[in-house]
Amino acid sequence: MxxxxxxxxxxxxxxxxxxxxxxxxxxxxxxxxxxNFGQKLTLSELSLRTRLTADTVSKLLAAEQGVDRRxxxxxxx
Numbered sequence: 897m898x899x900x901x902x903x904x905x906x907x908x909x910x911x912x913x914x915x916x917x918x919x920x921x922x923x924x925x926x927x928x929x930x931x932n933f934g935q936k937l938t939l940s941e942l943s944l945r946t947r948l949t950a951d952t953v954s955k956l957l958a959a960e961q962g963v964d965r966r967x968x969x970x971x972x973x
Contacts, residue, residue, distance in 0.1 A: 909962025917959045920971070946971050 912920060927945075928937055939950040946953060948970060955961045956971060 909964055910968055911962050912956065912959045912968070914959075917957075920956070946973075 924937060924942070928934060932941075937945075939953055942953045943950040948956075948967060952963060952967060953971075955963055956968070
């Protein structure tokens with residue numbers, strides 16, 4: 897791979913829009929209030945609930961790296 901190839905490398909995956917990210921954060925806050933006695937859910941707990949790895953949940957919450965569409969669909973379930 898030449899240096900020019902890395903510049904032209906396309907981004908893969910999808911990220912949440914700012915609106916989608918806010919909806920996700922609102923949903924997590926609701927779950928924390930209703931199911932977790934107001935305590936913050938850890939990445940491990942979110943991972944168990946979504947059946948995604950903690951690393952993937954972290955990427956989704958940061959909305960900086962793309963994930964594949966099926967991962968996003970699984971989160972939304």
